Amino acid sequence: MLFPTIEFGIFFLLVFFISWGTVKFPLLRKYFLIFASYFFYGYWDWRFTLLLFFISATSWSFGRQIKYSENPVTRKMIVTFAVFIDLLVLGFFKYYGFFTSSFNNLLLKLGMSTNVPLFEILLPVGISFFTFQAISYVIDVYRNDIEACENLSDVLLYVSFFPQLVAGPIVRASDFIPQLAKKPTLTGIMVSRGFLLIIAGLFKKMFFANYLSSLIVDPVFDDPSSYSGIDNLFAVYGYAFQIYFDFSAYSDIAIGVALLLGYEFRDNFNQPYRAFSIQDFWRRWHISLSTWLRDYLYLPMGGSRTTKLKTYRNLAITMLLGGLWHGAAWNFVLWGGLHGFALLSERAVYKRFGIKISNPVLKILLTIFVFHFVCLTWIFFRAANFSTAIAMISQIFQGGINTQYITPFLIFLLTCGVIFTYFPQKKVEKAEVMFSRLNPILLGLFLGTLLVFLGALAPEGVSPFIYFQF
Amino acid sequence: MPENKTKNTVLKVCLALFIAVITVVLLNSSGLYDWANRMEIGKTRTTFLEIIKPLHKISKKYGFDIPKEKTQEYFRDLAGINTKAGFNSGSQKFTTTNVDSVSPPQTDTLAVTKSSENLTSAEFDPFVKLKTRIYNKNHPLKLLLIGDSMMGGGLGTILSRTAKRDTLLDARRVYELSSGLTRNDFFDWFIQADLLLNTNNYDVVIVVIGTNDAQASEINGRKCPFGSEQWLADYETKVREFMNIINHNAEVVYWLGLPPMRDEGFDSRIKKLNSVYRDVTAESQNVLYFPLDTLIGDYALKFTSFLNIDDKLVKIRLDDGIHLTNEGGSVIAGKLLNQIKKDISLQ
Numbered sequence: 001m002l003f004p005t006i007e008f009g010i011f012f013l014l015v016f017f018i019s020w021g022t023v024k025f026p027l028l029r030k031y032f033l034i035f036a037s038y039f040f041y042g043y044w045d046w047r048f049t050l051l052l053f054f055i056s057a058t059s060w061s062f063g064r065q066i067k068y069s070e071n072p073v074t075r076k077m078i079v080t081f082a083v084f085i086d087l088l089v090l091g092f093f094k095y096y097g098f099f100t101s102s103f104n105n106l107l108l109k110l111g112m113s114t115n116v117p118l119f120e121i122l123l124p125v126g127i128s129f130f131t132f133q134a135i136s137y138v139i140d141v142y143r144n145d146i147e148a149c150e151n152l153s154d155v156l157l158y159v160s161f162f163p164q165l166v167a168g169p170i171v172r173a174s175d176f177i178p179q180l181a182k183k184p185t186l187t188g189i190m191v192s193r194g195f196l197l198i199i200a201g202l203f204k205k206m207f208f209a210n211y212l213s214s215l216i217v218d219p220v221f222d223d224p225s226s227y228s229g230i231d232n233l234f235a236v237y238g239y240a241f242q243i244y245f246d247f248s249a250y251s252d253i254a255i256g257v258a259l260l261l262g263y264e265f266r267d268n269f270n271q272p273y274r275a276f277s278i279q280d281f282w283r284r285w286h287i288s289l290s291t292w293l294r295d296y297l298y299l300p301m302g303g304s305r306t307t308k309l310k311t312y313r314n315l316a317i318t319m320l321l322g323g324l325w326h327g328a329a330w331n332f333v334l335w336g337g338l339h340g341f342a343l344l345s346e347r348a349v350y351k352r353f354g355i356k357i358s359n360p361v362l363k364i365l366l367t368i369f370v371f372h373f374v375c376l377t378w379i380f381f382r383a384a385n386f387s388t389a390i391a392m393i394s395q396i397f398q399g400g401i402n403t404q405y406i407t408p409f410l411i412f413l414l415t416c417g418v419i420f421t422y423f424p425q426k427k428v429e430k431a432e433v434m435f436s437r438l439n440p441i442l443l444g445l446f447l448g449t450l451l452v453f454l455g456a457l458a459p460e461g462v463s464p465f466i467y468f469q470f
Numbered sequence: 471m472p473e474n475k476t477k478n479t480v481l482k483v484c485l486a487l488f489i490a491v492i493t494v495v496l497l498n499s500s501g502l503y504d505w506a507n508r509m510e511i512g513k514t515r516t517t518f519l520e521i522i523k524p525l526h527k528i529s530k531k532y533g534f535d536i537p538k539e540k541t542q543e544y545f546r547d548l549a550g551i552n553t554k555a556g557f558n559s560g561s562q563k564f565t566t567t568n569v570d571s572v573s574p575p576q577t578d579t580l581a582v583t584k585s586s587e588n589l590t591s592a593e594f595d596p597f598v599k600l601k602t603r604i605y606n607k608n609h610p611l612k613l614l615l616i617g618d619s620m621m622g623g624g625l626g627t628i629l630s631r632t633a634k635r636d637t638l639l640d641a642r643r644v645y646e647l648s649s650g651l652t653r654n655d656f657f658d659w660f661i662q663a664d665l666l667l668n669t670n671n672y673d674v675v676i677v678v679i680g681t682n683d684a685q686a687s688e689i690n691g692r693k694c695p696f697g698s699e700q701w702l703a704d705y706e707t708k709v710r711e712f713m714n715i716i717n718h719n720a721e722v723v724y725w726l727g728l729p730p731m732r733d734e735g736f737d738s739r740i741k742k743l744n745s746v747y748r749d750v751t752a753e754s755q756n757v758l759y760f761p762l763d764t765l766i767g768d769y770a771l772k773f774t775s776f777l778n779i780d781d782k783l784v785k786i787r788l789d790d791g792i793h794l795t796n797e798g799g800s801v802i803a804g805k806l807l808n809q810i811k812k813d814i815s816l817q
Contacts, residue, residue, distance in 0.1 A: 101785065108778075120775055187479060222631070384796045428609075441489055451490065
């Protein structure tokens with residue numbers, strides 16, 4: 001079930017009414033939300049609801065064992081085993097084909113025959129997101145950041161809660177589970193923020209991302225060598241904004257829907273193309289993943305509180321695995337590797353020369369440079385294979401200004417991308433306050449009209465969110 | 471009292487949502503009607519249609535739909551775009567050279583039902599007109615590639631890319647995601663194909679369609695389950711009608727069979743569709759059935775995600791177990807285009 005569909009609209013209305021109707025019966029409400037979340041997930045393929053249940057139930061069980069174990073060595077063994085199980089599931093479903101085909105190809109290259117079987121494995125939607133949440137739960141329990149849940153229902157709901165289930169944000173156990181213990185509340189500002197996020201998300205996805213995708217990104221990335229340098233360049237800019245609109249739209253809608261049900265998630269994006277360094281970019285892009293990787297991978301390896309060489313190693317491993325998290329393909333590893341290399345080069349240069357950026361002109365120049373570096377890495381992220389990515393880069397550098405795709409409408413879409421990047425946050429907050437003062441009839445009319453307006457402007461049909469594949 | 475505040479807020483949101491729903495229903499009843507109409511044939515669809523139909527009538531009668539329609543019209547004109555997502559009617563003219571494909575095209579293993587090399591002198595040669603024409607850079611063989619998401623994905627992408635890198639070929643690709651021949655209410659291929667082929671002349675049309683057709687259909691207002699006798703008879707008629715539209719306006723048609731699917735149930739449905747295509751195309755002399763399972767199936771012609779191509783395991787299918795990757799498309803495109811060239815003696 002995709003967010004921008006009538007099916008989801010009907011589903012959400014039912015969930016909203018029933019969940020608030022049962023607010024006086026917390027256990028019933030919890031069970032209902034679990035049922036709704038499993039229904040939402042089972043809409044794709046009901047068989048994977050069993051996997052979702054397995055991941056949640058094992059995490060809950062390991063959490064309890066950690067809680068009741070006083071021996072630090074046993075606790076460590078349990079958490080290691082729990083993380084191992086989660087990674088095994090993730091590895092089997094997502095990476096088995098990738099690793100076996102890579103291994104077989106290596107053997108074939110060495111002239112050796114190979115018999116490692118290639119199974120046909122179906123990739124469960126959102127597996128990378130919910131396994132990471134399950135890992136977050138057992139580690140948080142191990143670190144005593146949260147108390148292990150006595151009721152299975154808490155972990156079931158935490159892992160499967162439908163707004164963030166298939167494409168994030170990756171919600172921390174320590175952020176979400178304590179909210180389940182409290183009676184949910186709904187304030188005017190939560191409502192106005194929730195609705196604004198949903199509307200913004202729908203516009204970002206249905207209008208901006210879908211048009212950018214169909215008007216330039218898909219055709220040019222399909223066959224870059226058939227188009228001029230300028231078309232290729234604009235396709236890369238288009239993809240940079242498409243992926244931002246697409247992914248941040250999902251996060252916006254997820255956060256908005258959760259807010260309307262009385263739960264708060266942290267922000268997942270903070271105008272990432274404003275970043276004036278790669279480190280800054282990762283503080284603004286997919287924040288829930290970058291902080292997850294920082295807290296559960298980079299810091300446990302020693303982070304930056306170790307030797308210079310080990311710090312670089314930690315950074316490189318974190319970014320390579322971060323790349324691989326996105327997909328079982330070498331292009332994602334390369335994408336992560338490029339970001340890792342940039343991060344450690346940046347760190348080395350800034351430390352070596354003690355650079356601190358305060359000059360506004362330099363900041364602007366660095367922002368432009370960082371944006372273009374990120375765009376360069378997006379080419380490897382989006383291209384079907386390495387040779388297509390290289391063809392695209394070579395076309396851009398060969399130049400050529402004959403365009404087949406640059407139209408005033410495309411320029412308008414890209415300009416809106418820039419405006420979104422620099423739109424002042426204070427104005428958003430002001431709008432939230434203003435919106436919260438609307439009376440329900442005006443609010444309803446406003447929402448309804450906006451939805452109709454969006455329906456008139458958006459292309460027909462629904463395309464899935466890019467991050468669904470991860 | 472926070473509890474009372476929450477209760478008041480929830481009630482306000484309920485009222486706002488109610489007003490929003492009414493607004494959407496009144497101002498966009500045609501959109502809702504189309505949505506319900508496109509649902510899978512069954513009770514849910516019938517129920518939704520029964521609810522929406524009277525609302526749609528009221529909305530039409532009082533012109534509530536007009537603001538949306540006018541906005542849409544104005545926006546389309548202003549932006550100069552076709553607002554149908556995924557419908558690619560790119561009319562690109564391709565002149566670049568070089569052929570790219572994972573494996574060099576070999577034609578000896580293909581199981582095309584008719585081919586110029588198999589014909590005896592007494593038989594009708596569907597390629598005869600094409601063989602007498604001279605094709606060169608200025609007068610390339612005109613190809614039309616049409617179909618559903620199979621044509622929109624790796625297969626179509628590589629077919630059109632390979633064709634456009636060949637100076638003797640001029641390809642145009644037109645596809646519509648989620649479309650098929652069973653549900654004209656979603657996308658009417660009969661009208662679209664007629665329009666496409668009446669406005670332009672093509673020498674060869676390549677069709678791949680049917681991925682979305684393995685579903686129940688509505689015949690005389692009643693649900694007809696997939697695979698039943700009535701369903702198959704109706705589908706055969708539709709395929710024949712569609713084939714005739716294309717056939718009438720093109721010299722030769724290559725109808726591609728659907729590839730094997732990962733899900734066994736779905737695969738057995740697809741096999742039924744393939745046998746319909748095979749039977750119907752056999753009725754016409756200039757329509758050739760081109761099976762894909764021999765090219766991208768495993769040794770038993772079943773689904774496989776990887777193929778060993780030139781001593782390298784290559785992923786040929788997407789993770790959905792349905793569509794092809796570009797590499798999978800390359801396997802087919804090279805062989806198909808080579809077959810076409812061979813059939814019409816194009817050097």
